[in-house]
Amino acid sequence: MIQLFHLFKxxxxxxxxxxxxxxxxxxxxxxxxxxxxxxxTTLLRLIFGAEKPTSGQILINSINLNRLGRASLDLLxxxxxxxxxxxxxxxKKTVFENVALALEVTGERxxxxxxxxHQSLRRVDLAQKEKAYPLSLSGGEQQRVAIARAIVKDxxxxxADEPTGNLDADLTRDIITLFKNIHVKGTTIxxxxxxxxxxxxxxxxxxxxxxxxxxxxx
Amino acid sequence: xxxxxxxxxxxxxxxxxxxxxxxxVIGLGTMFVSILIFGAFLLLFVNLNVWVQGVGQTLSMSVYxxxxxxxxKRDMIASWIKSLPTAKIDxxxxxxxxxKELRRVLGPQAGLLEGLxxxxxxxxxxxxxxxxxxxxxxxxxxKKELEKMEGVEEVQYSEEWLKQFKGLLGLIKMTGLIIGGxxxxxxxxxxxxxxxxxxxxxxxxxxILKLVGATDWFVKIPFLxxxxxxxxxxxxxxxxxxxxGYYLFTAEKMLFTGVGVFDLIFLPxxxxxxxxxxxxxxxxTGSLIAVRRFFDI
Numbered sequence: 001m002i003q004l005f006h007l008f009k010x011x012x013x014x015x016x017x018x019x020x021x022x023x024x025x026x027x028x029x030x031x032x033x034x035x036x037x038x039x040x041t042t043l044l045r046l047i048f049g050a051e052k053p054t055s056g057q058i059l060i061n062s063i064n065l066n067r068l069g070r071a072s073l074d075l076l077x078x079x080x081x082x083x084x085x086x087x088x089x090x091x092k093k094t095v096f097e098n099v100a101l102a103l104e105v106t107g108e109r110x111x112x113x114x115x116x117x118h119q120s121l122r123r124v125d126l127a128q129k130e131k132a133y134p135l136s137l138s139g140g141e142q143q144r145v146a147i148a149r150a151i152v153k154d155x156x157x158x159x160a161d162e163p164t165g166n167l168d169a170d171l172t173r174d175i176i177t178l179f180k181n182i183h184v185k186g187t188t189i190x191x192x193x194x195x196x197x198x199x200x201x202x203x204x205x206x207x208x209x210x211x212x213x214x215x216x217x218x
Numbered sequence: 219x220x221x222x223x224x225x226x227x228x229x230x231x232x233x234x235x236x237x238x239x240x241x242x243v244i245g246l247g248t249m250f251v252s253i254l255i256f257g258a259f260l261l262l263f264v265n266l267n268v269w270v271q272g273v274g275q276t277l278s279m280s281v282y283x284x285x286x287x288x289x290x291k292r293d294m295i296a297s298w299i300k301s302l303p304t305a306k307i308d309x310x311x312x313x314x315x316x317x318k319e320l321r322r323v324l325g326p327q328a329g330l331l332e333g334l335x336x337x338x339x340x341x342x343x344x345x346x347x348x349x350x351x352x353x354x355x356x357x358x359x360x361k362k363e364l365e366k367m368e369g370v371e372e373v374q375y376s377e378e379w380l381k382q383f384k385g386l387l388g389l390i391k392m393t394g395l396i397i398g399g400x401x402x403x404x405x406x407x408x409x410x411x412x413x414x415x416x417x418x419x420x421x422x423x424x425x426i427l428k429l430v431g432a433t434d435w436f437v438k439i440p441f442l443x444x445x446x447x448x449x450x451x452x453x454x455x456x457x458x459x460x461x462x463g464y465y466l467f468t469a470e471k472m473l474f475t476g477v478g479v480f481d482l483i484f485l486p487x488x489x490x491x492x493x494x495x496x497x498x499x500x501x502x503t504g505s506l507i508a509v510r511r512f513f514d515i
Contacts (some may be wrong), residue, residue: 048429050429070434071433071434074428074431074432074433074434075431075433077429077430077431078430078431082429084429088425088426088429089426090422090423090426101426101427101430102430102431104226105427105430105431105432105433105436106431107220107222107223109222110222149430153431
């Protein structure tokens with residue numbers, strides 16, 4: 001599903017990623033972990049096509065991202081859900097509108113947009129808050145809105161960057177359970193987190209990054 | 219593209235306009251005034267052109283005769299003139315009648331003529347040529363022929379000053395085109411910057427749209443529609459105000475204000491359509507420049 005070959009990414013003179021080789025199979029749940037500044041976010045952004053590698057190849061479902069034009073990349077992104085560390089919700093749109101946005105950009109019919117958005121909000125247990133605005137929600141609720149938006153288009157791959165970043169223990173557990181439920185339905189999931197312990201004992205494959213290099217795999 | 223997407227784009231464009239209404243009102247106002255100035259210039263040009271064409275439909279010629287010309291010679295000149303196609307002798311003005319006419323025109327200043335020992339004005343034949351039947355008239359050739367005849371002192375015709383006026387009309391046309399060109403550049407500058415400001419205000423939303431898989435055109439089209447809507451509104455407003463101005467100047471009620479009623483025509487349909495379409499095109503082009511320069515997400 002995801003194949004990375006000899007991937008390098010530099011920001012000016014600084015190397016963010018160095019010689020990354022990684023394969024993620026369909027339906028796998030992979031944790032990318034490591035200390036802050038290890039390159040976890042950069043790795044997810046490269047897989048998502050939001051950054052271009054300095055060198056190396058990225059294949060998503062056998063499609064080489066280096067060879068994709070802008071328009072094709074836009075279409076590919078519709079099959080990848082991304083949960084951002086800072087949620088990236090629009091404050092002037094309601095919870096419902098924020099989630100529906102991911103379907104509206106695909107030109108989906110209004111009735112389908114409404115149906116799938118409601119389903120997605122139910123999955124993250126936020127159906128009762130669909131008319132609320134993001135700034136009136138707690139951090140955990142905003143995170144769940146971001147997850148609902150990422151899964152509303154039934155993505156093949158779900159990428160999440162520090163999804164439990166600033167949440168308390170209870171909310172973190174809820175989010176982890178939510179990811180597991182999404183994974184059970186067959187979605188490939190890659191989660192970047194500095195807090196590896198949260199996912200311990202759950203049997204996920206874990207890739208450890210340090211200073212831009214993979215230093216361990218469990 | 220799907221129809222429901224267009225309804226989404228239109229909704230987004232209207233929301234953008236409402237969210238940035240101050241910027242849009244300023245842009246719209248400036249664009250409207252620019253188009254109004256151009257339209258007023260066009261209206262002036264069209265009316266002058268129609269007036270010149272109307273005057274040019276008939277050619278009038280004054281054939282000044284030598285003093286003491288015999289009646290037979292005068293009749294001979296008259297019959298030669300009558301033999302010309304479409305020519306008609308409107309009237310014969312005798313020397314004394316010419317002086318009387320001058321006195322009437324001078325009015326209170328007619329006393330200036332009292333010191334004259336003799337009447338200096340020549341008698342004349344006033345000739346009119348009707349151009350409407352498609353006949354080509356060469357007034358310069360006729361003038362030369364007449365001036366060769368014995369008993370003819372001088373010949374003057376109306377097109378001589380009309381030619382000079384047409385030169386002036388050409389100058390007005392050129393000035394209008396230059397002003398129009400400058401106004402178009404101004405409008406493009408205004409629209410481009412208005413749209414740029416709305417793009418800046420929605421930068422975060424654009425970024426998120428792109429991250430959830432929106433194509434470039436999906437993001438761009440609402441901005442293009444914003445420019446087009448500005449163009450549509452400016453064009454319609456400018457034409458409405460122009461027509462109101464025209465109506466006011468031509469309405470009978472102007473008589474009560476003491477200002478005379480002007481015999482004007484409004485812009486022909488194709489010119490009005492041109493102003494409207496030009497306005498929409500400028501709006502679209504301005505926003506296209508803005509989105510092309512801005513988008514690199």
